[in-house]
Amino acid sequence: xxxxxxxxxxxxxxxxxxxxxxxxxxxxxxxxxxxxxxxxxxxxxxxxxxxxxxxxxxxxxxxxxxxxxxxxxxxxxxxxxxxxxxxxxxxxxxxxxxxxxxxxxxxxxxxxxxxxxxxxxxxxxxxxxxxxxxxxxxxxxxxxxxxxxxxxxxxxxxxxxxxxxxxxxxxxxxxxxxxxxxxxxxxxxxxxxxxxxxxxxxxxxxxxxxxxxxxxxxxxxxxxxxxxxxxxxxxxxxxxxxxxxxxxxxxxxxxxxxxxxxxxxxxxxxxxxxxxxxxxxxxxxxxxxxxxxxxxxxxxxxxxxxxxxxxxxxxxxxxxxxxxxxxxxxxxxxxxxxxxxxxxxxxxxxxxxxxxxxxxxxxxxxxxxxxxxxxxxxxxxxxxxxxxxxxxxxxx
Numbered sequence: 001x002x003x004x005x006x007x008x009x010x011x012x013x014x015x016x017x018x019x020x021x022x023x024x025x026x027x028x029x030x031x032x033x034x035x036x037x038x039x040x041x042x043x044x045x046x047x048x049x050x051x052x053x054x055x056x057x058x059x060x061x062x063x064x065x066x067x068x069x070x071x072x073x074x075x076x077x078x079x080x081x082x083x084x085x086x087x088x089x090x091x092x093x094x095x096x097x098x099x100x101x102x103x104x105x106x107x108x109x110x111x112x113x114x115x116x117x118x119x120x121x122x123x124x125x126x127x128x129x130x131x132x133x134x135x136x137x138x139x140x141x142x143x144x145x146x147x148x149x150x151x152x153x154x155x156x157x158x159x160x161x162x163x164x165x166x167x168x169x170x171x172x173x174x175x176x177x178x179x180x181x182x183x184x185x186x187x188x189x190x191x192x193x194x195x196x197x198x199x200x201x202x203x204x205x206x207x208x209x210x211x212x213x214x215x216x217x218x219x220x221x222x223x224x225x226x227x228x229x230x231x232x233x234x235x236x237x238x239x240x241x242x243x244x245x246x247x248x249x250x251x252x253x254x255x256x257x258x259x260x261x262x263x264x265x266x267x268x269x270x271x272x273x274x275x276x277x278x279x280x281x282x283x284x285x286x287x288x289x290x291x292x293x294x295x296x297x298x299x300x301x302x303x304x305x306x307x308x309x310x311x312x313x314x315x316x317x318x319x320x321x322x323x324x325x326x327x328x329x330x331x332x333x334x335x336x337x338x339x340x341x342x343x344x345x346x347x348x349x350x351x352x353x354x355x356x357x358x359x360x361x362x363x364x365x366x367x368x369x370x371x372x373x374x375x376x377x378x379x380x381x382x383x384x385x386x387x388x389x390x391x392x393x394x395x396x
Contacts (some may be wrong), residue, residue, distance in 0.1 A: 002049040003207055004084065005073035009056060012069045016056035021049040039152065048152070091185050093128045097135065097165050098184030098198040125168070132168030134233065137161070138226040146214040154202060160215075162199040162223035164230045166242070175247035181210065190250035193257060194242045195230055199223050210253055220253070224260030228268035232279060236272040237317045272315040274303035284312045 002008070006021040025047040028036045040047060063070055075081060085108060092105040096114040104113040117125040126133045139161040147155045166172070172194040173179035181189040182198040188208040191197065201219050202211040210216055231242045243265060249255035269279040288303060288310075303316035 004075055004079055006049055006076055007074050008049070009060070009072040009074075010069065011056060011060060011063060011072060013063060016060055017053045018056050019050050019053055021047055023054065024049065024052045027052055093131070094182050094184055094186065094198065096128045097126060097133060097196075098161075098163055098182065100137070126165075134166040134168060134230070136164045136226055136230040136233065138163075138223060140222055142215055142218060146218055149213055150202060150215060157200070160200050160219045160222065162197065162219065162226065164223070164227060165196045165198065166194070166230060166234070167196075172241065174245050175250075178250050181253055183207070183210070189253040191254045191257060192247050192250050193244050193254075193261060195227070197223060197257065212252075217256070220256050221260050224257055225264050227261045228264050228270045231265070231270045236315050239270060239272075240318060271318065273307065274313040274315050275307040280312055280314065285314050286310055286312050287314045287318060288316065 002021075007019060009018045010016055025040065025045060028040050028047055075084070088105070089107050089109065089112075092107065092112040095105065096102055096112065100116075102114070104111050112129050115127040117127070124135050124137075126135050139159060142158050142160055144158070147158065171177075173192070173196065174194055175192045178190045178192050179196050180186050181191055181201075182196065183201050183203055184198045185207070187203065187210065189210050199219055201216045202213065203209065204211055231239050234242065244258055244261060249258055266283055267281055269281045271280040271282060271285045273280050288306070303313060307313045
């Protein structure tokens with residue numbers, strides 16, 4: 001609001017109030033208070049617009065029919081009203097996504113509305129105009145110790161809010177289709193995450209760049225911690241697509257978000273298990289490298305049968321090409337055969353690795369400790385990657 005107007009007014013049927021940047025600066029100067037004068041000088045005479053308030057004058061125009069409150073923004077010099085309407089139309093969906101209390105934006109070419117649908121899980125569905133979004137909202141308190149470095153008018157904003165928004169049409173962002181951080185309107189901070197983040201982070205005066213500092217770090221970290229909630233709210237086969245693809249960060253904000261989001265996804269449970277029940281964290285999950293040409297019902301049945309001998313086995317649908325998470329698989333067909341044989345012989349040790357391991361090599365059946373790499377130190381034998389059978393294990 002103050003980016004386009006120095007004297008906004010709020011008018012109701014019972015009266016109204018006026019904010020004025022120039023009148024505020026004069027009032028501060030007239031007090032003669034040294035502290036206030038120093039703060040005004042630090043700002044080069046530019047006082048905040050929304051600090052002091054005056055009543056509207058008797059010549060204030062009446063409200064239009066059907067309105068109870070109206071915010072009036074006399075434009076700053078040099079701002080073109082037609083260009084502003086074009087920008088407002090482009091940013092209306094972002095505002096409706098970020099501000100739950102805002103129901104519609106009335107523009108000269110029509111009204112853009114938001115329709116909320118409460119979800120059954122941890123996310124909601126929001127329709128803005130003709131486009132559907134899946135959203136997860138979060139908010140919290142900014143620790144008071146982090147507010148000291150902010151401008152005076154920003155220190156009163158102790159509540160942060162964030163919204164993760166995923167387009168329902170499948171047009172995910174990413175390294176090839178970068179998005180930008182919204183706060184809540186678009187900034188110049190590019191992001192490569194599949195979902196859009198709208199967050200109340202401190203901005204520079206031009207509102208195009210994020211202001212570095214502990215508050216920004218706190219809000220981004222807290223928002224990233226809720227990203228797994230967005231992933232969990234989606235169908236199982238679509239969840240791996242929401243893991244950020246490997247790429248160079250598009251900005252400093254993107255680097256912070258990518259690290260925090262990936263860290264949250266490594267430890268939070270969001271992978272559906274083959275046996276059903278509670279989701280698995282990737283650190284303890286295993287994915288089968290199945291033949292995608294096989295009948296889906298057969299692959300699903302195989303995964304369910306293997307769930308008893310492969311703890312942490314992920315739903316078979318996540319083993320198909322195009323749905324695998326962007327980390328190396330931890331269970332090949334040859335490995336499964338060896339693992340099943342060892343379990344049938346009573347071996348109950350644990351293999352090293354997990355969903356984040358590049359390769360897993362089990363120990364020899366008679367070994368008291370797991371082997372490392374493709375060679376077992378305990379029995380000095382090599383396990384073949386193909387053509388292995390229990391009879392060949394006797395040569396160890």
